[in-house]
Amino acid sequence: MPRSTVVRPDEIRRHNLSQVLQQVHRRGALTRAELTASLGLNRSTIGDLVGDLVRRGMVDERVPGGGEKAGRPSHVVAPRSDGPYVLAVEVEVERIVSAAVGLGGRVHVRHETVVAEPSPAAVVAQIARDAARLAAQMPASATLVGVGVSVPGTIQRADGLVVHAPNLRWRNVPLGAKLRSRLGDGLDVRIGNNANLGALAEHQRGAARQLRDVVYIVGSVGVGGGVIVDGAEVYGAGGYAGEIGHIMLSPDGPECHCGSNGCVETYIGEHALLAEAGIEADAFGPAAVAAVLADAEAGRQPAAGAVATVATGLGRTLAILINVFNPEAIVVGDTLAEILRIERERIEREVARRAMAEARGAAALLTPALGRDASLIGASELAFQYALTALIARDRAHSSPG
Ligand SMILES: [Zn+2]
Structure with missing residues (x-):
């Protein structure tokens, strides 16, 4: 077997962990039995992976009480409300909406600011203020793991350059780079077109x-x-x-x-x-x-x-x-x-x-189904697309001995 096709056990485990996390994020609370069925892994593997995610502070697990049928009830796995969250932002011509969105797509806190003159500098400053304000309102254990921003314009996907946003009167604004340096901490920042993100949101949650x-x-x-x-x-x-x-x-x-x-x-x-x-x-x-x-x-x-x-x-x-x-x-x-x-x-x-x-x-x-918030929800999903995989990889690096 050629060397390149060998998959190491820790890679398989990381892949499986991210699959479980993605299921919980997409579908919300679900039972171990549902996870077993949809991922095609055996019960003990699922139990082990869920235990790992519980220790990492990402999900909670409980045994449902009352109305038990014959046999063992299946544990319910749900996203933690004080776990990881992303900052989702929607930039419009006259307002900026920011929200802290947790696993499962739950909007924890949301702010709306009227912006008279949406210059790139004013928008970046407002997003930085919102990030600080939202962080102060979230539980201490909650960590910001990514940023997604919706902009009404054409976006160069790789680096978040706003090529042209006619209604904002922006041309070639490196919004992704500006936010990365302003928000710091090696934070993952993704910029998307508002309509593309609306489509993503209606597809995932609408x-x-x-x-x-x-x-x-x-x-x-x-x-x-x-x-x-x-x-x-x-x-x-x-x-x-x-x-x-x-x-x-x-x-x-x-x-x-x-x-x-x-x-x-x-x-x-x-x-x-x-x-x-x-x-x-x-x-x-x-x-x-x-x-x-x-x-x-x-x-x-x-x-x-x-x-x-x-x-x-x-x-x-x-x-x-x-x-x-x-x-x-x-x-x-x-x-x-x-x-x-x-x-x-x-x-x-x-x-x-x-x-x-x-x-x-x-x-x-x-x-x-999502009304005016479609692009905002889409921005959070864009951030989570990268954050869910990065979370598993990052924690692994932290916890590995030596
Ligand atoms: Zn045209």
């Missing part, structure tokens, strides 16, 4: 839980998305995949800020909706969008016509996504979720006309 092939499309002023193929997020070579808003619907369409024209965003973004409803550009904003949606729901023109036009554009976009990815579900979020709610029939008609029948039948159109 509307698309348990599904393996999912597309997420989210639209307010901008239109973005994320794609899950066979259970894994699709990021592309540099991390820029999922730009659903810049699929071209018509080569002769309106100009787009990306440099092309006729992009999806120019047909189904909020600016298209408002212009279609006859609103002047200087009155654009969330209040105008809410008014148009309310008018459309009441059947008043020209709002109803504007929503119908956007709905047709949304249906065409969904048809493209269905033909390319053959998803089990498409999760439609933010203002586009309102369009879906008001004009579902029109959208389904357009999908039926444009998507191939074989793929179309499988795709359910869903709305998100």
